[in-house]
Amino acid sequence: MHSDLIIDNDYKIWLADIKSRVRNVQIKAALKVNAELLNFYWELGADIVAKQEKTTWGDGLLPRLSKDLMAEFPEIKGFSRTNLLYMRKWYLFYRDTSGNVPQVVGQIQPANIKEIFKIPWGHNREIISKCKTRDEAIFYVQSTMLHNWSRSVLVHQIESGLYQREGKSVNNFALTLPKSQSDLARETLKDPYVFDFLSMTREYNERDLEKGLTDHLTHFLLELGAGFAFVGRQIRIQVGGKEFFIDLLFYHIRLHCYVVVELKTVDFEPEHTGKLNFYIKAVDSQLRKDGDQPTIGILLCKSKDKLVAEYALSDIHKPIGVSEYQLTHSLPEDLKGSLPTIEEIEAELGGRDRE
Numbered sequence: 001m002h003s004d005l006i007i008d009n010d011y012k013i014w015l016a017d018i019k020s021r022v023r024n025v026q027i028k029a030a031l032k033v034n035a036e037l038l039n040f041y042w043e044l045g046a047d048i049v050a051k052q053e054k055t056t057w058g059d060g061l062l063p064r065l066s067k068d069l070m071a072e073f074p075e076i077k078g079f080s081r082t083n084l085l086y087m088r089k090w091y092l093f094y095r096d097t098s099g100n101v102p103q104v105v106g107q108i109q110p111a112n113i114k115e116i117f118k119i120p121w122g123h124n125r126e127i128i129s130k131c132k133t134r135d136e137a138i139f140y141v142q143s144t145m146l147h148n149w150s151r152s153v154l155v156h157q158i159e160s161g162l163y164q165r166e167g168k169s170v171n172n173f174a175l176t177l178p179k180s181q182s183d184l185a186r187e188t189l190k191d192p193y194v195f196d197f198l199s200m201t202r203e204y205n206e207r208d209l210e211k212g213l214t215d216h217l218t219h220f221l222l223e224l225g226a227g228f229a230f231v232g233r234q235i236r237i238q239v240g241g242k243e244f245f246i247d248l249l250f251y252h253i254r255l256h257c258y259v260v261v262e263l264k265t266v267d268f269e270p271e272h273t274g275k276l277n278f279y280i281k282a283v284d285s286q287l288r289k290d291g292d293q294p295t296i297g298i299l300l301c302k303s304k305d306k307l308v309a310e311y312a313l314s315d316i317h318k319p320i321g322v323s324e325y326q327l328t329h330s331l332p333e334d335l336k337g338s339l340p341t342i343e344e345i346e347a348e349l350g351g352r353d354r355e
């Protein structure tokens with residue numbers, strides 16, 4: 001249990017100062033709601049940490065401060081004990097290991113820490129609650145700003161482990177694309193992709209997976225990441241006297257290029273890159289227009305050997321990334337035996353390979 005706060009003159013002076021600052025924030029809020037509010041929350045969090053470290057007010061500080069502020073400002077919802085705890089945690093989360101963080105927001109180092117004041121407070125609470133490191137937190141802060149994520153989308157991205165997966169695919173982009181393009185392309189791809197919105201039957205094949213992804217296109221686009229525009233599935237191309245069909249075709253707005261997605265429900269094999277390379281060349285020849293960058297290929301497979309994938313891509317001249325996909329984050333032990341193995345899928349497919 002918390003002990004009662006020992007009220008003294010210092011506390012009364014500090015409380016009066018906080019009340020004055022709140023009124024000042026209320027005046028400025030009409031012009032700059034989020035920045036002023038977060039600046040105030042940061043300073044109050046720093047104050048709370050300092051008072052707890054340097055005074056003998058006891059563990060009852062936050063409950064009493066919450067009570068006093070809510071009594072003075074009943075129309076403001078941000079002074080609950082829980083929210084005061086988050087202010088304290090927020091400040092401590094970004095304070096450097098020496099505990100030496102300036103009180104003035106504009107002086108915070110490194111510079112990217114300033115970005116935490118540019119996203120809503122609710123987003124900041126989710127980030128510090130779910131992220132383990134400051135680097136991971138800053139990644140989600142910057143992604144929220146870049147893609148204008150809602151809080152629910154932000155939570156989904158954190159819980160799906162986007163930070164750990166982004167930019168992790170095996171690819172040959174550095175060898176096949178200009179540096180500015182290759183860096184962005186590499187950051188765009190993930191490994192693995194998580195399709196936990198799908199409920200697949202035991203005997204699912206590539207066409208079933210393709211249909212499931214397009215039936216849940218909104219979720220699929222969210223998992224692919226910002227910038228992907230869906231062009232179509234089973235896109236017909238003709239080379240010579242033969243017809244071929246591309247599983248999924250996208251256009252990436254930021255990369256300014258077509259993206260060919262090939263699905264494999266089996267383990268990665270080197271010959272898969274040959275077919276995808278063929279499709280990329282066909283799209284470059286038949287669909288790519290002036291101003292479009294080189295077409296990129298993404299091979300999504302059930303699993304892969306990283307070294308085998310690196311060997312397979314080493315002499316491929318078209319930009320290709322190889323990533324695994326997962327249908328669930330984690331599976332209860334009693335359900336694992338009910339899912340098909342790679343061998344069972346191969347037996348079901350009977351070695352068939354669509355053109």
